[in-house]
Structures are given as C-alpha cells and as structure tokens.
Amino acid sequence: MIRTFRNCRPVFVGYAIIFMLFASVISACSKKDVKPKSTPTGGGEIVDPPVVKKVFTIKDSRIIGPDGNEFIPIGINVNGPYWPWQHPTIPDVPLIADTWKFNSVRLNCWPEFSTINQNNTDMDGIIKAFTDKKVVVMIEEHNWTGKYPTSSELATLSAWYKDLAVKYKDNPYVWFNIMNEPGQSGGDVPAEWLSDHETVIKTIRDAGNDNIIVCDEHGYGQGNGYNGGTAKSGILTYGPTLTSKYKNIMFSVHAYELWVYGDQRMNDYINDVTAKKLALMVGEFGVGSDIASAVATTVYKNVVAKKIGRLGWQWDGVDIHKLTTTGGGGGYDIDNTSGAKPGNLSFVGNLLWLDTHGGVNINGPEVVPPAVLASNLDFEDGSPTNNASLNTSWINFGTAKLDNTAANVNHGAYSAKIPSGSAGGAGQVIYLQPGATYKITAWGKNSAAASSPSSLGIKTTSTQGGAETQIVSLDFTAAAGETKTATFTAPATLASVFMFIYKNDTGVDFWLDNISIVKQ
Missing domain, CATH: 3.20.20.80 (Glycosidases)
Known part of the structure; x- marks a missing residue:
C-alpha cells in the first residue's frame, strides 16, 4: 500500500497542477473586461495596444x-x-x-x-x-x-x-x-x-x-x-x-x-x-x-x-x-x-x-x-389674401395678384389678376409626358375688350437651352368671362415645359381662373 501510494504520487500531483491551470483559465475568461494582451516597449515599459475606433x-x-x-x-x-x-x-x-x-x-x-x-x-x-x-x-x-x-x-x-x-x-x-x-x-x-x-x-x-x-x-x-x-x-x-x-x-x-x-x-x-x-x-x-x-x-x-x-x-x-x-x-x-x-x-x-x-x-x-404635374391651377393654394402677390407655385413676372371679387372668380374664392398699367403675367415649369395628347381648359376675362389677346399658353424646348416653341394658347379678348378649351400634343422629345399667363394690353385688367390640363 505504501509503495503503491508513493508510485502514484507524481501522477496525482500532475493532475492537480493541470486542474489548477484549467481553473485559472476559466476564471480569467469569465471576467467581463478582458483587455488585449499588453506588450513591452523598447524601454521595457508595458503599454496597451491602441483601441481601433469604428468609424465611417x-x-x-x-x-x-x-x-x-x-x-x-x-x-x-x-x-x-x-x-x-x-x-x-x-x-x-x-x-x-x-x-x-x-x-x-x-x-x-x-x-x-x-x-x-x-x-x-x-x-x-x-x-x-x-x-x-x-x-x-x-x-x-x-x-x-x-x-x-x-x-x-x-x-x-x-x-x-x-x-x-x-x-x-x-x-x-x-x-x-x-x-x-x-x-x-x-x-x-x-x-x-x-x-x-x-x-x-x-x-x-x-x-x-x-x-x-x-x-x-x-x-x-x-x-x-x-x-x-x-x-x-x-x-x-x-x-x-x-x-x-x-x-x-x-x-x-x-x-x-x-x-x-x-x-x-x-x-x-x-x-x-x-x-x-x-x-x-x-x-x-x-x-x-x-x-x-x-x-x-x-x-x-x-x-x-x-x-x-x-x-x-x-x-x-x-x-x-x-x-x-x-x-x-x-x-x-x-x-x-x-x-x-x-x-x-x-x-x-x-x-x-x-x-x-x-x-x-x-x-x-x-x-x-x-401624366400632368402642375400646381395651384385654381389659385387657392397657400394662404391667399386679396391683392396679395401671386407667388405660390407661380413665378410672378412683376404685377400678378390674387383677387377674391366674386364677379372676377370662376371657381373657388380666388382668381389670378394681371392689372392694367403694364404688360405682365406669371408662369411655372410643369411636366407633361412626351408625345401625349392633352386638353387644356381655363376661364378668363378682361375688364374691357383687349386690343391684343390676353393668354394662357404653353411653350416647350427639345434641347436644354434651345429655342422655345409655343404648342398651345387660349386667347381671351372679350370683357365678358368665358371658358376656352384646346387640344394639343406634347412633342416626343422634351427638355422643358413652361406654362404662362400673359397680358399685353396695358389698358385692361385680365383675370384667369380654373385651369385644367387632362391627358386624353
């Protein structure tokens, strides 16, 4: 028994050492804040490796x-x-x-x-x-x-x-x-x-x-x-x-x-x-x-x-x-x-x-x-007030206003007014499908018979910066309010489309309202 015990002791000690090393590893790995291994500098100082920042x-x-x-x-x-x-x-x-x-x-x-x-x-x-x-x-x-x-x-x-x-x-x-x-x-x-x-x-x-x-x-x-x-x-x-x-x-x-x-x-x-x-x-x-x-x-x-x-x-x-x-x-x-x-x-x-x-x-x-992208065609968008400048979705050429006088409105509460005293109007960039056919409708009137038409029209270009071509126009010369309609086809190649309101006769007021553009 004694001999047997002495012969087995080295084996027992060896297993004990292995167990202690294994427990030490498990204990170290169970710690949450495990840092990368430090390395010595040339002067023997121990420094931690740099932390890599995760960035874009x-x-x-x-x-x-x-x-x-x-x-x-x-x-x-x-x-x-x-x-x-x-x-x-x-x-x-x-x-x-x-x-x-x-x-x-x-x-x-x-x-x-x-x-x-x-x-x-x-x-x-x-x-x-x-x-x-x-x-x-x-x-x-x-x-x-x-x-x-x-x-x-x-x-x-x-x-x-x-x-x-x-x-x-x-x-x-x-x-x-x-x-x-x-x-x-x-x-x-x-x-x-x-x-x-x-x-x-x-x-x-x-x-x-x-x-x-x-x-x-x-x-x-x-x-x-x-x-x-x-x-x-x-x-x-x-x-x-x-x-x-x-x-x-x-x-x-x-x-x-x-x-x-x-x-x-x-x-x-x-x-x-x-x-x-x-x-x-x-x-x-x-x-x-x-x-x-x-x-x-x-x-x-x-x-x-x-x-x-x-x-x-x-x-x-x-x-x-x-x-x-x-x-x-x-x-x-x-x-x-x-x-x-x-x-x-x-x-x-x-x-x-x-x-x-x-x-x-x-x-x-x-x-x-x-098929059609155009804005504020009835002049009701934004926060309209009488005599306010026409700016919502429109480029004002200088004097275009909003008017809520009932006799000068065809639909809703407001129309666009181009006042006498000068030529003028407004316009906006719109989108039409190339090659498509459309019907355009609008109501308009002048304060007196106009010497030259007051108009709603559309111009296009086929190349950027190229010459404009007018493809449709609704012309109003009468003093009485009237609704006009025209059918047109957009060019197959388009670089820009611009819709405009314009009055040339400086002696009259011109009102326009209720614009509609519908693909046919």
Whole structure:
C-alpha cells in the first residue's frame, strides 16, 4: 500500500497542477473586461495596444460603415435648431428610424434665426436620439442658399463648425454638411466654392475631427442640372482638389426643377463624378406633387443601381413637399404606424417608403410620374389674401395678384389678376409626358375688350437651352368671362415645359381662373 501510494504520487500531483491551470483559465475568461494582451516597449515599459475606433470612411466613391460594409444614406431632411418650422423632431425619432426605417437625416439648422425663434434648440438631444439608433445626422447650416459668405460670415461659419467638431469628434454618426446650396444658378462655378469649403474643412480637421464632411454642389445645389458640363459644377471642378488634401470628404447634389426630363443628364453626371473617385449623394430631392414627382423618378432611376445615397425634402410637410396626402402632409401623418405600408402616402412618399421596405423597382409603375404635374391651377393654394402677390407655385413676372371679387372668380374664392398699367403675367415649369395628347381648359376675362389677346399658353424646348416653341394658347379678348378649351400634343422629345399667363394690353385688367390640363 505504501509503495503503491508513493508510485502514484507524481501522477496525482500532475493532475492537480493541470486542474489548477484549467481553473485559472476559466476564471480569467469569465471576467467581463478582458483587455488585449499588453506588450513591452523598447524601454521595457508595458503599454496597451491602441483601441481601433469604428468609424465611417470613404474609399474612392464608396462609404464604408463602422461594420465594414458599404453604407448608402437613405433618409429625409428634418427640422433642426432655429429652423423656422415648429414641428418638434425628437418625438418623431422612433417613426423616422423604426417605422420609415431611414438610416440618415439631414438636420436643417439656421443659427442666424436664434433671436427670432426657439424651435428644436436641443441639438444634443436630437443627435443623441438619432445616433443611439445608429442613424447618421448630417448637420447643415442653411443660410447660404444661392450665395457665398463674406469673409466675416465665413469666420462665423467656421467658428460654429469648430465648436461642433470638438463636441462630436468621438461620435462617427455625426457628419458635417458645410453650407446649403451655395451660389447662383447659370454661371460657371466661382473659386469661392473651393476656398470657402476648404476653410471650414480645415477648421473641422484641425479640431481633431475626422468624421465625414459633405459639400453641396454649386448653383442652388443643382450644378445647373448638368447643362453646360463641368464648368457649372463645383464638385467636378474642385472636388478632386479637396479629396487630394483631406480624407472622408463627400459631395451632395440637389435635384429640383433643373433636373426635370433629366434621366440621361443625371446618369452622365453621376458617372462623371464617380469616375473621379468622388463619393456622391442626392442630399435633397423634392417630395411634392408638382414637377418634383417627375424629378424624383429621375433620381430613383439613376441612384438605385449606382448605389448613390438619397435624402428627400422634407419631413415636416409645411411647404408644397409632402410625404402624405392627409393631415399636414408630414411623414408623421401616416395613417398606419404599425410598420405596415400606410395608405396615405404621396407619390414620392411611396418611393421613399418602398426604398426602405424592400426596395424600389425602377422598371415598375411606381417610377412612372403622373401624366400632368402642375400646381395651384385654381389659385387657392397657400394662404391667399386679396391683392396679395401671386407667388405660390407661380413665378410672378412683376404685377400678378390674387383677387377674391366674386364677379372676377370662376371657381373657388380666388382668381389670378394681371392689372392694367403694364404688360405682365406669371408662369411655372410643369411636366407633361412626351408625345401625349392633352386638353387644356381655363376661364378668363378682361375688364374691357383687349386690343391684343390676353393668354394662357404653353411653350416647350427639345434641347436644354434651345429655342422655345409655343404648342398651345387660349386667347381671351372679350370683357365678358368665358371658358376656352384646346387640344394639343406634347412633342416626343422634351427638355422643358413652361406654362404662362400673359397680358399685353396695358389698358385692361385680365383675370384667369380654373385651369385644367387632362391627358386624353
């Protein structure tokens, strides 16, 4: 027995040692805060390895998310600090992120209005609410629409972004969209596009923030609809200069009236931008029931296959751009919040919903725009008042007004009035299907027999910047009110369609009401 015990002791001790080592490993692995193995420096000091921060990065024309996968921003513009529209944003975050399933929002800010309103002032709260749900927030300063800042304004803009850059440098879901739609349309892009953007970019980077920075296209963000080529585009002219100096820079184009009938132009534009290894998104496209609906189909036909980000304008529904057809028209007015498809989506609201709920079929009926897209044809939209200037959805040529005198109105409460004293009128860009036949109807009257017709007409072009051709006209010369009708066919090739009201006789007043355009 004694011998047997002595012979077995080494074996017993060996098993005991193995058991203790195994228990030690189990104990270490059960601890929650296990750190990577430390390594000695050349001087013998023990240091921990650096923690790899999960961030968004831009590689050529693609955005790579914190998870290592390609990220395509899909979302909506929302009310931010000092934005003039009052609807609160924070309560809608679950609807935006979980019901509509948007992965990005563009936070419309207007700090210059801080003495005028106090809407949505809790930027920290808005950003936390969204980024806690892994939704990107693009902070944008909206004050520069159609212009560039002066040197003192640029200094103020840079200081504003410096504070934000310091505050949010550890939150990769906060992006910076430097200024909204800088510069006028039509002319070549000025050098300020580059210098102003670079000044702010450098400020953000010097603050230690490497988050993504977004630069809007020149010319109200539209790059002239890519009419006139590279010279009209800040992105194509100066984008490579910025990306050669700074990392994580991307670019944004806005799609409105200059992109109507623009399927091929947008295709060419996106191809030319991405060929320069520049990351691009559509930071705004309208969701209204006017020509914005046609432009939205152009956007979707091009961005889906090319994996280009897209953000609609706007969540609130205060202006003509509405995601829903009931209530106030905001995205929060959907009639079903369960996650099932709502029944009151607008034409573009439906596209945005499909985009995040299975995808948009770019060959499907959802991307065929309505046969006619024109707005405020009865002059009742907006908040009309007697003698107010005609501005809602119409371009006023100078003197056009609203009139609610019963004898001068054919339908509803208001008509359009072109007063005596000068020639004048109003007009709007509309959409018609190429090659389709239409019937146009309107009521009109003059205050006395007119020496030359007062008219409602439509002009078209077949090439961008080409000569206009008038394709139909309803002419009124009588003093008595009358309804007139004409049938016409739109050209098979269209680059633009413009509807106008015009009175040439300076000695008479002219009233027009109840316009109708119906596809035959």
